[in-house]
Amino acid sequence: MMPPEHETRITGCPAIVLANNRTDNISVYAESIGSASNVSPCLDDEMPIQEKPTPVRFSVLRESLRPVTLRFEDVAYSINLRTTKDSFLCTSAAEAKPTRTILTGVSGIVRPGELLSMLGPSGSGKTTLLTALAGRLPGKVSGTITYNGQPFSSSMKRKTGFVSQDDVLYPHLTVLETLTFAALLRLPKKLTKEEKIEQAELIIIELGLTRCRNSVVGGPLFGGVSGGERKRVSIGQEMLVNPSLLLLDEPTSGLDSTTAQRIVATLRGLAHGGRTVIMTIHQPSSRLYRMFDKVVVLSEGCPIYSGNAGRVIEYFGSLGFVPGFNFMNPADFLLDLANGVAPDTKHDDQHESHGRPDHHEDQNSIKQSLISSYRKNLYPAVKDEIHRSCRDAVRPATGPSPSRTCENQWTTSWWMQFKVLLERGLKERKHESYSCLRIFQVMSVSILSGLLWWHSDTSHIQDQVGLLFFFSIFWGFFPMFSAIFTFPQERPMLTRERSSGMYKLSSYYFARMAGDLPMELVLPTIFVIVTYWMGGLKPSIVNFTLTLLIILFNVLVAQGLGLALGAILMEVKQATTLASVTMLVFLLASGYYIQHIPPFIAWLKYISFSHYCYKLLVGVQYSENELYECGRGGHCRVLDFPAINYLGIDNMVWDVVALAVMFVGYRVLAYVALRMGQPK
Incomplete structure (x- = not known):
């Protein structure tokens, strides 16, 4: 636990302070976690100077930004395991478990102006959940995923930006050509060619790509722009349409600490501009973690936390899991718990525990305990917040729904x-x-x-x-x-x-x-x-x-x-x-x-x-x-x-x-x- 005199700032707002005194009554805390997430986003001038991003201007598309509240409740997903006659040694195991569960009962809500980060070990289902929220996951996804109370549609797809972990770009095109061609294809018909090119130039300026605007993107066989610049080009392609919902899979993967901070700071600025931003991240630094508004922590596809990023230490402390030292990175603390490693034994008994036959049983018991605690304490509060936001949502005006009128329309001829x-x-x-x-x-x-x-x-x-x-x-x-x-x-x-x-x-x-x-x-x-x-x-x-x-x-x-x-x-x-x-x-x-x-x-x-x-x-x-x-x-x-x-x-x-x-x-x-x- 942090010392009592230490105060944790939530989303960088100096007016919102969390005292780190321990909450003994878990149910009272769980009820408050939903209300804590309703805090208005911080203004740019309230953010720390080193984290303050450049405000993004969209002169030709400003009117197209429509806030999107994303709600997902009890999301579950399974895949069929392929069995082959050749693998006769594994036939019994394959017959015993024909399917593999990737996600189980994941819930949460993200509002405009919030940056949600999904944390968890490799293989915990982060990318699968992100792909499901983007409407791109093949197969049947059980549970409920709504966008402003509506299911996913073609019009919603064009308001959604999705950045995959691997930067899929044409290597021989320059940064300017890449964004210009994307603008000509994605921006609506009502804009002229000059306005679309202007939008591409604006994105280059806003994402700090002016220096490399005429450099080729590059690929594995020849050099081009740096990894951070490639990632910003990928983000820029999605930002061209001024998306209301932006989803990113591991946007800081393979980047150094400073470049990763710039990427996340840019995403935070985009969120505070009225967008809903969701990202997966493997192991963020403490500087990056402080930029998150909400987090969802997964362990083997099951949630162990969903809510405000600034209250994870307090919540897990109420369960008896306290960081091993005062200034521990919250992300490292969460990943240890998601792996079933208790922080009080991680440093002292690490070498001995790996040699014990019951080591995996101990980890599984910790995971099951955290999953059960989530279902008992946090899940009711998260579900109540989702339902309460649905009731409080403003009903759209009478008339044809945009999602229906634009269902079969393309942005360009x-x-x-x-x-x-x-x-x-x-x-x-x-x-x-x-x-x-x-x-x-x-x-x-x-x-x-x-x-x-x-x-x-x-x-x-x-x-x-x-x-x-x-x-x-x-x-x-x-x-x-x-x-x-x-x-x-x-x-x-x-x-x-x-x-x-x-x-x-x-x-x-x-x-x-x-x-x-x-x-x-x-x-x-x-x-x-x-x-x-x-x-x-x-x-x-x-x-x-x-x-x-x-x-x-x-x-x-x-x-x-x-x-x-x-x-x-x-x-x-x-x-x-x-x-x-x-x-x-x-x-x-x-x-x-x-x-x-x-x-x-x-x-x-x-x-x-x-x-x-x-x-x-x-x-x-x-x-x-x-x-x-x-x-x-x-x-x-x-x-x-x-x-x-x-x-x-x-x-x-x-x-x-x-x-x-x-x-x-x-x-x-x-x-x-x-x-x-x-x-x-």
Whole structure:
């Protein structure tokens, strides 16, 4: 316990002081915990100077901020454990416990102007609870979660900001570009483009990102802004819409103490601006803890405390749990209790207790005791506060509910979403599509193949046919394996932005397809220009143009197959393995290596896009009356050459139709797979 003369300030308000004298009657204290949380938020000028954040100004969206009171009562969540036949050693355990309980009976209330922090050990359910409060948790969540007395809706989703623990950002975009594109997508239609850009500039100033506004965000493969700046960019993306409810998962993870304090001070200032802010945090310092208005402490998914942050020492002291020394960090004290470690034995008997067989039993008994005490003492007060706030809430004026009138509306039109996503995609992907390594790969293969087939002619028709087959295979493998990575890599970004209601999946998909044209077709064009003329193929502009168009069409078909495989499996290793097997089958069934395929398996060539591309390339290159040297001085028709005669190039219209069907079919399949795996 702290000395009697020490006073704890609540939420930084000098007018509100808690004396640390012990409360013997727990029930009387529990009844007062709800009223203590009704204290008005501190004004900026009442906060300590080192914790006073810059007030956030939202000149163009100030009228859109509508306070949100979040209430959650008896929230529980369980997941099904997957059982496999291979794990026969664990079958009995899996059958005994088919589900795992993540959350049990968590309750609380957060009002506008309050900063709620969720504390607990790793695996205690903090992130699960935060995701449930954000309306993003898959499966069924039992209990009641309301926003101003209403369930979660699409309009509420657009008033909610959610910042995940991992910063999901495009690495090649600058800070300004990142926030500008987010503003163009998320801000309402009534604002002009200039006003949206102004809002992005304002966020940069308010979050202290002016110094790095033109720096790239960076990623794991190359440097960019610092970790704290990345976190502020993530927060800035959500603050663009001036959210009424802001939820953050571990916003101080991986940051130093000073940067973490700046982040939390910023969040506290946002809360005091009239927003409801909820965050999870693993192990805050005492400076950070003093900024919290309320805390929820979880132990194995069960609450052991929910209420005012400044009264935790007093509450647990009334239960007989007193900090080991006077100036102990309250967060460390709470985490010890959540782990079942009593503070009076933690330092003295730590080494001996780890060796006792009943050590875990002691921890479990402490956890169960704290959970039971919460249910007996705090839970009635928290529940009474929730119900009392529901009764005291001001009823909305008569008329159509905003949540219903805006249920199916998007902040921007489909065409605007398409244009912004296309521009953003081109800016981001040009660094990958035109990287030095990729250009070197294509150019080295192009020059090498041109040298190997240097000025070949019909006297070496087998070599020429081999070059055409190489065209179809190389520009089947290369674009397909590049496209496999597309959706698995963009899945975190797509999930986050779609969950925020930024755009429709169709606008993203069509913008992606349109952006592929300049990104994926430039290098094949350069490849054909170099290799075609070096390889000695027919020196005709018409033949060259048709050859180029066929290869570009083949590139788009192969890319569509790669997109479909990546979208269906969403796992790079599995998709790569399946693509390797698929391309091997297409390679063997294309008609170059094997010309007499058994009838029962000959159907494979009809599903191989390489087969159709190969046929078209050969058909364009050679005319019906063209001859080649066969035998000693003899001449034979090119179409009678065995490898060409087997292909049957007399009717190429159906080959074009087959490639067109594959082009459309693969992309439709990819879109359907994305639609099934993404939120509505």
